[in-house]
Amino acid sequence: MFEHAPRGKAAALGRHAVARALEETGETMVEVMVAALLIALMAAAIFTGLGSVADIAGGQRHQAEASELAQQDEQRLRGLNVTELASSTGATGATAAALYGNASYNQTVDGETYTVASTAQFVTASTTSASCTSSASSNADYIETTSKVTWQNSNDHRAAVEEHSLITPHVGGGMVIQVTDGAQPTANPVSGVQIQVTSTNTAMQSLTTDANGCVVFAGLPGGTYTVSWPGYVSESGASSASVILADGTTVDESYQLQVSGSIQASFTTSYAGDTGPTGVTGPTGTATVTGTADTFVASNSQVSPAVVSGTPDSYSTTVTGSSLYPLSGTNDAYSVYAGDCTADAPPSPTSAVVTAAGTTPVTIAEPAMIIDVWGATGELDDRDPSLNYVGAGWTQSGTYNGSDTSSSGNYNYDNTETYSSNTGDYMKVTFMGTSVEWIGSKAASHGSAYVTLDNNAPVTVSAYAATATHQTVLYNSGTLTNGIHTLKIAVAGINGGGGADTISIDAIELNGGYTLLSTAPNVVLTDTGCGNYTTDPPTQVQTVAQGALTNPAEPYGTFNVCADNGSVMNTASVSNTNFTSGNKVNIYLSTGATGLTSGTCPG
Numbered sequence: 001m002f003e004h005a006p007r008g009k010a011a012a013l014g015r016h017a018v019a020r021a022l023e024e025t026g027e028t029m030v031e032v033m034v035a036a037l038l039i040a041l042m043a044a045a046i047f048t049g050l051g052s053v054a055d056i057a058g059g060q061r062h063q064a065e066a067s068e069l070a071q072q073d074e075q076r077l078r079g080l081n082v083t084e085l086a087s088s089t090g091a092t093g094a095t096a097a098a099l100y101g102n103a104s105y106n107q108t109v110d111g112e113t114y115t116v117a118s119t120a121q122f123v124t125a126s127t128t129s130a131s132c133t134s135s136a137s138s139n140a141d142y143i144e145t146t147s148k149v150t151w152q153n154s155n156d157h158r159a160a161v162e163e164h165s166l167i168t169p170h171v172g173g174g175m176v177i178q179v180t181d182g183a184q185p186t187a188n189p190v191s192g193v194q195i196q197v198t199s200t201n202t203a204m205q206s207l208t209t210d211a212n213g214c215v216v217f218a219g220l221p222g223g224t225y226t227v228s229w230p231g232y233v234s235e236s237g238a239s240s241a242s243v244i245l246a247d248g249t250t251v252d253e254s255y256q257l258q259v260s261g262s263i264q265a266s267f268t269t270s271y272a273g274d275t276g277p278t279g280v281t282g283p284t285g286t287a288t289v290t291g292t293a294d295t296f297v298a299s300n301s302q303v304s305p306a307v308v309s310g311t312p313d314s315y316s317t318t319v320t321g322s323s324l325y326p327l328s329g330t331n332d333a334y335s336v337y338a339g340d341c342t343a344d345a346p347p348s349p350t351s352a353v354v355t356a357a358g359t360t361p362v363t364i365a366e367p368a369m370i371i372d373v374w375g376a377t378g379e380l381d382d383r384d385p386s387l388n389y390v391g392a393g394w395t396q397s398g399t400y401n402g403s404d405t406s407s408s409g410n411y412n413y414d415n416t417e418t419y420s421s422n423t424g425d426y427m428k429v430t431f432m433g434t435s436v437e438w439i440g441s442k443a444a445s446h447g448s449a450y451v452t453l454d455n456n457a458p459v460t461v462s463a464y465a466a467t468a469t470h471q472t473v474l475y476n477s478g479t480l481t482n483g484i485h486t487l488k489i490a491v492a493g494i495n496g497g498g499g500a501d502t503i504s505i506d507a508i509e510l511n512g513g514y515t516l517l518s519t520a521p522n523v524v525l526t527d528t529g530c531g532n533y534t535t536d537p538p539t540q541v542q543t544v545a546q547g548a549l550t551n552p553a554e555p556y557g558t559f560n561v562c563a564d565n566g567s568v569m570n571t572a573s574v575s576n577t578n579f580t581s582g583n584k585v586n587i588y589l590s591t592g593a594t595g596l597t598s599g600t601c602p603g
Helices: 004-078 082-086
Strands: 103-109 112-123 142-151 161-167 173-180 194-199 202-208 214-220 223-228 240-245 250-258 261-271 287-290 295-300 303-310 318-324 333-338 350-353 359-367 369-374 379-381 388-390 395-397 417-420 426-433 435-442 448-453 459-462 469-476 483-491 503-505 507-511 522-527 539-543 547-549 557-564 568-576 583-588
Touching: 004 103, 004 112, 004 142, 004 161, 082 112, 082 142, 082 202, 082 214, 112 214, 173 194, 173 223, 173 240, 194 214, 202 214, 240 250, 261 295, 261 333, 295 318, 303 318, 333 359, 350 359, 369 522, 369 539, 369 547, 369 557, 369 568, 426 435, 426 507, 435 483, 435 503, 459 469, 483 503, 557 583, 568 583
Parallel strands: 173 250, 261 359, 369 583
Antiparallel strands: 103 112, 112 142, 142 161, 173 214, 194 202, 194 223, 223 240, 261 287, 261 318, 295 303, 295 333, 333 350, 379 507, 388 426, 395 417, 417 503, 426 483, 435 469, 435 507, 448 459, 448 483, 522 557, 539 547, 557 568
């Protein structure tokens, strides 16, 4: 018994030991798996740490390289002169060679691309702010340079590297120039404008305005400078300005500049027709015709002074005004009118909006100035230029010898007469006086004429006689109102009984009157409202409707009119303000006329 008991216990103990061993074996496998996982995680962490360390080292290397490039760029900037520092280099990605103070370029080091952006601006010592953004009294004391370097590797998570320096320009004067567009109500800076400065003691320098519309010239010797802006125009139409610079001082200049535009002006005028002057009833309505001018004004409250375009005395149907400043805002239109006198702006001037690099067409209305210059008085021979013959049948007979008798026995006035038998032919003369007579011949070969005075109904006058007579009064007007009148004598085509219908004109007798000057007078106009507009408009052999001017269109205003015939002159005044029927002025060059003097008109 005692022998079996230990063996059973031993067996039980053995079975328990086996079970225990099997249990411990499972736990060990789990532990091994957990340990392996921990080792893997630790390895990954180690490798990640090693990568971060590498990134940190790479970022530090990039930053160090960027700092070196920034320092090199500052050294480059210190080697530039004042003009080069203030200039800009436009192309990004260029090399560092031949770059100016404001530039951007790329550098590649160890496979990494770095972008270097350099800026240079003038600053004032009192506030350390940029000269163009300081008060108007700021000096360009120093040049502040900045070199900023960035690189393409985005994993560095590091800020760009910047280096700054202050450079003292050479001793001399400076110009701080600000360019704006003149917009209303707030002007904007204009970048990209080339500004040039020249003087007699220094070479031309050129800079381009930055984003603030600013350029600064420093180290300039004292003197008088011309500041210009090619391709742009100021509000007054100027392409340059004069600036006086004292040694060691800085001047601040501000200009409103735009790319210029143009106005192309044409002209029109209206006046009464063929019989329109004072004393003669004109036709129904008025004639509106193309006008001419030599100058015109474009004015706006934003522009001072107003811009005058054209060339005095160069009359044309069109005048172009270039270099005009394009305006903006609600008040963007120019008031445009003929002449060069801003005090003579008409009540309703033409409006024109100018666009940059564009041409705006406008039509300008002008009043008509009807200038009639009167000359000879008394008896006019049939060949006097004041008599206007119309028709193909008029024939001159006799030879003028300056006497009132003839050896031929015709006894015509001055030995001549003019005749026609062609129905419809007529002679017309405009005169000023209190009566008129038609002197001619009567003969068996003569017929009848229709005689019209002013706008009255024509009367039939017979020149037939069986026995010829000469220097006969064929028509007498009787007493007339002292004013301008027109006499017309027309071939009626009515047979007088001798088988012919000829009429002849021997002379026209005027009583207390004048006739229009038979040659083109010289005319000089002076604007009495301004006193600065004097012109010699083209003239013609005058008609009573259009007067002595080839084209009567003239600027609005009050004018002194002087006319001469090469030996005597006289003057009159006219308010050229009627845009519809014209403005009449009479000038008398006949002997005894009030105001008549010897000589010619000045101007």
